[in-house]
Amino acid sequence: MADPAPDTPIPDSPRYVAEEAELSRSLSRIAHEILEANRGSQDLVLLGIPTRGVFLARRLGELIAGIEGRPVRVGELDITMYRDDLRNNPTRNPARTAIPGRIDDAVVVLVDDVLYSGRTIGAAIDALRDLGRPRAVRLAVLVDRGHRELPIAADHVGRTIQAAGDERVQVLLNELDGRDAVTISRGGNR
Amino acid sequence: MRHLLSAADLDLAQATSILDLAEEMQQVQSRPVKKLPALRGRTIVNIFFEDSTRTRTSFEIAGKWLSADTINVSAKGSSVSKGESLRDTMLTLDAMGVDAFVIRHSSSGAAAQAAGWVKAQVVNAGDGQHEHPTQALLDAYSMRQHFRTLGDPGEFAGKRIAIVGDLLHSRVVRSNVLLQRTLGGEVVLVAPPTLLPTGIDSWGCEVTSDFDAVLDSCDIVMMLRVQRERMAGGFFPTEREYTERYGLTEERLAALKPGAGICHPGPMNRGVEISSAAADAANSLVLEQVAAGVAIRMSVLYHLLGSDEGAMK
Numbered sequence: 388m389a390d391p392a393p394d395t396p397i398p399d400s401p402r403y404v405a406e407e408a409e410l411s412r413s414l415s416r417i418a419h420e421i422l423e424a425n426r427g428s429q430d431l432v433l434l435g436i437p438t439r440g441v442f443l444a445r446r447l448g449e450l451i452a453g454i455e456g457r458p459v460r461v462g463e464l465d466i467t468m469y470r471d472d473l474r475n476n477p478t479r480n481p482a483r484t485a486i487p488g489r490i491d492d493a494v495v496v497l498v499d500d501v502l503y504s505g506r507t508i509g510a511a512i513d514a515l516r517d518l519g520r521p522r523a524v525r526l527a528v529l530v531d532r533g534h535r536e537l538p539i540a541a542d543h544v545g546r547t548i549q550a551a552g553d554e555r556v557q558v559l560l561n562e563l564d565g566r567d568a569v570t571i572s573r574g575g576n577r
Numbered sequence: 578m579r580h581l582l583s584a585a586d587l588d589l590a591q592a593t594s595i596l597d598l599a600e601e602m603q604q605v606q607s608r609p610v611k612k613l614p615a616l617r618g619r620t621i622v623n624i625f626f627e628d629s630t631r632t633r634t635s636f637e638i639a640g641k642w643l644s645a646d647t648i649n650v651s652a653k654g655s656s657v658s659k660g661e662s663l664r665d666t667m668l669t670l671d672a673m674g675v676d677a678f679v680i681r682h683s684s685s686g687a688a689a690q691a692a693g694w695v696k697a698q699v700v701n702a703g704d705g706q707h708e709h710p711t712q713a714l715l716d717a718y719s720m721r722q723h724f725r726t727l728g729d730p731g732e733f734a735g736k737r738i739a740i741v742g743d744l745l746h747s748r749v750v751r752s753n754v755l756l757q758r759t760l761g762g763e764v765v766l767v768a769p770p771t772l773l774p775t776g777i778d779s780w781g782c783e784v785t786s787d788f789d790a791v792l793d794s795c796d797i798v799m800m801l802r803v804q805r806e807r808m809a810g811g812f813f814p815t816e817r818e819y820t821e822r823y824g825l826t827e828e829r830l831a832a833l834k835p836g837a838g839i840c841h842p843g844p845m846n847r848g849v850e851i852s853s854a855a856a857d858a859a860n861s862l863v864l865e866q867v868a869a870g871v872a873i874r875m876s877v878l879y880h881l882l883g884s885d886e887g888a889m890k
Contacts, residue, residue, distance in 0.1 A: 465601075468615035468643075468879075478578070478884040480598045517610040 401557070401570035404548060410529070410567045413545030414443070417527050418450035420543045425494055428455045430522065432490055434464040436499045436511055437482035442562045443529060444498040460487040464497070464518075469510035490519040496543075500558035502528040505539035530569055532556045578880055579887045580699045582689045584710040584755040592759050595876045596718050602879075603872040605642055616645035619676040619882050624666070625702070626652040626682040631843065631870060632702050632711075636679045639874035645676075645882070663687065664694055671695040677882055680704075685748075698881050698888065706746050706774075712842055713752035715873040717760060719862045720797050722869075723838040733762035739791050741767040741823060742801030742850050745774050745812070749801065749842045754780055765791050769823065771812045788823055792832045799840040800825050800851045816849055825855040838862045 405413075425431055428451050435444030441463045448461035467473070467481035497511050508526055515524060527543035532550045550556050550571055559568045578591065587595070605611055621640045625633050633649065640647035650670070657666055667678070677698040680688050685705030692699040703709040720738070721731040738757060744750050744766055757764050764782045766773075777784055785791060792798075803819060813819045820826065825839065830852065833839075839851075839861045847853050856863060881887050 468613045468883075473615060473883060474885045476884060477886055478880055480594055481601055483601065484604065513614070517608065517612060519609060 401572040403568050403570055405546060405569035407561075407567040410545070410569065413529060414446055415450055417529075417543045417545060418447050418454060421447070421496055421525070421527065422451060422454060424525070424542065428452075428457065428459045430493045432460045432462065432487060432493045432495050432521075434462050434486070434495055434497055434511075434515075436497060436507060437463060437465050439500040439558055439560055439563065440498045441482075442560050443500060443527075447496075447498060447527065460493075462487040464511055464514055466507060466510040466514050469514045471506060471510065484514075486518055490515070490521050492520070492522045494523045494525065495521040496525045496527050498527050500529050500560075501556050502526070502531045502539075502541050502544075503534055503556075505535045505537035508539050509537045529558055530556055580688075580692045580701075581710055581877055581881060582692060582699065582701045583708050584713045584752040584759075586710070587756070587759060589759050591880070592714070592717070592756065595714055595873070595880055596721060598876040598879060599714075599718050599869065599872040602642075602875040603869070605875070606868075606871065611642050612644060613642060614644045615879055616640065616643040616882050619645040620674065621645045621647045621677045621679060621878065621882075622650055622670055622675045622697075623647060623679045623702075624650045624670070624681075626657065626663075626680075626687075627703070629681055629703070631867065632681065632709075635870035636700075636702060636711075636874050636878075638871050639878055642871070643875055643878055645878065663691065667691050667695050671697055676888070677878070700877060700881065703748055705748065707748050708752045708755075709748040710752045710756070711870075711874055711877055712749050713756040714877065715866055715869040716749075716753055716799065716840055716842070717756055718869045718873055719840065719865045720762075720838060722865060723860070723862055724796070727836050733757065733760040736762045736796045737765060737791075737794055738762050738797040738799065739765045739767055739788075739795040740799045740801065741788060741825070743772045743803055743812075744768045744777070744801070745772045746804055747801050753799070754782060765795065767791060767823065769813055769819075786822075788829065789832070792829055793834050795834060795837055797838045797840060798825060798833065799842075800845075800855075801842065802844065803846055803850045805846070805849075820849055824849060825851045827852050827854045830855045830858060836860060840866060843867065 433444040433448050435441035444461050448459050451459045463483050463485045465482040465484045525542040528541045529545040531541055531544045531547045555572045557570045559566055561567050623633055623636050637647050675697045679700045679702045680691055681702040682704050685707035687704045688701035725731045740750050754764050766782050766784045767788045839855055841863050845851055845856055
C-alpha cells in the first residue's frame with residue numbers, strides 16, 4: 388500500500404490502496420484478458436455503467452483499439468430505472484444510455500468500477516434483456532470488494548480488496564476526480 | 578413531488594430535470610423493447626371528463642412504457658353519466674388503491690380540487706380554461722430541441738416566444754406563461770382585444786394586438802387553435818378577418834425571424850390560424866411536439882411516482 392508522498396493522511400481520511408500506475412496496469416491487463424477470452428475484438432461491445440464505469444469502458448476501448456489496431460464499440464448503459472431499490476430512494480434522473488449499434492449476437496462486456504453487492508450488475512443484465520440478445524455478457528470491474536448479495540461474479544477483475552461492510556471503497560478517475568486512485572474510507576456503503 | 582396541478586408547481590431544477598429526462602425517454606421509442614421497469618406495480622387511472630385523443634393516448638403509452646398498469650375511465654359510460662359527482666367518482670376509484678390519477682375536466686380547478694380529496698397523486702391533464710402543464714412542458718421541450726438544432730445551448734433566457742390567438746379560452750397559454758416565468762423565456766401575447774382574459778395585465782407579459790409588429794423579433798411563434806364554436810360568441814367578425822389579422826399566413830411566415838420555430842398544440846385549423854405553408858414549413862415543430870408528448874409524460878410520471886417520496890405515507 389503506497390500512501391501519497393506529500394501529505395500523510397490523517398487517521399480517518401481515505402487510505403489509498405492503489406495509485407495511477409497500478410490502476411493503469413490493471414486496465415491494460417483487463418484489456419488483454421478481454422481480447423484473449425474473445426479471441427480478438429470482433430463483435431465486441433464495451434458498455435460502461437455510469438458514472439465511473441463509462442470512463443473505464445472508454446479507456447478499455449482505447450487500449451483494445453491500440454492493441455488490435457482497429458476501433459472497438461463502446462457505449463453507456465444506465466440502470467437507474469432497473470434498480471430494485473428505486474422506490475425507496477429519492478427520485479433521481481437516469482444518466483445517458485447510448486448503445487453503439489445493435490447488440491444482438493455481440494459479446495457485451497459490462498464495465499463498472501467497484502463490484503460489491505452485485506445488484507447493479509443484476510439490474511444491468513435486466514436492462515440488456517430489453518435492448519437485445521447478446522451472444523454473451525461478461526463483466527469487467529476494476530475492484531472486487533466482496534460481500535455479494537446475488538450470484539454474480541466478474542470475468543475480469545483489476546484488483547480484489549478485502550473491505551469490511553462499513554468501509555467505503557471508492558475509485559477515483561482523472562476524468563472526474565482529477566486523479567487516478569482507489570481509496571478505502573470509514574463509514575457508509577457504496 | 579406529490580402532484581402536478583400547475584406549471585407553477587415546478588421550480589427551475591424540477592422543470593429542467595423533467596425536460597432532461599424526456600430526452601432519455603425519447604430514445605425508448607426506438608428500442609426493440611419499449612419498456613422500462615421503473616413504475617412496475619403502480620396503477621395509474623386516466624380519468625377524462627372531456628374528449629381527448631392525443632393527451633389521453635400519450636399518457637396511456639407513457640404509463641405502459643414505464644410498466645405501470647394504466648386504466649382509462651371516460652365520463653361516457655361511467656357512473657358519471659348516472660349522476661355520480663366528481664368527488665364520489667374520485668373517492669370510489671381512490672378506494673381501489675390507485676397510485677395516481679391523470680385527470681382532464683372541463684371545469685377550471687377540477688384537478689386541484691380532486692387532489693384535495695384523494696390519497697393518490699394527481700396530474701392535471703387540462704382543467705377547463707385554466708391549465709395544461711404537460712402541454713407547456715412538451716412545448717418547452719420542442720423549443721429547446723429546436724434551439725439546439727440552431728447550434729444554441731438551449732437556454733430560454735433571452736428568447737422571445739409569441740403566443741398568438743384565442744388566449745381567453747386557452748389553458749395552454751397560462752401554463753406556458755407560468756413555465757416560461759420559471760425557465761426564463763420572454764412571452765409576448767398576441768390576440769384580438771375580445772380574446773384577452775381579464776387580469777392579463779398581472780401576468781407580467783407584453784400584450785399586443787399587432788401580430789405584424791412582433792414577427793421579426795420572436796424566436797418561437799406559437800399559434801393557438803381558433804375554436805370555431807366560439808364564432809357564435811361574437812369574439813371576432815369573420816374567420817377571414819381573423820386570418821387576415823392573426824393568422825400565420827404565407828406572407829407572415831416570410832417575415833419571421835430566420836430560424837424561428839413554429840408551434841401549434843393541435844388540432845390545427847389549416848387556413849384559419851395557420852396556413853399550410855407554415856404548418857409544413859421546415860421550422861415547424863408541430864410533429865416534434867406530438868412526438869415529445871409521450872417522452873414528456875413518461876418523465877412527469879417518473880418524477881411523480883418513481884420514488885415513494887411523493888406518495889402519501
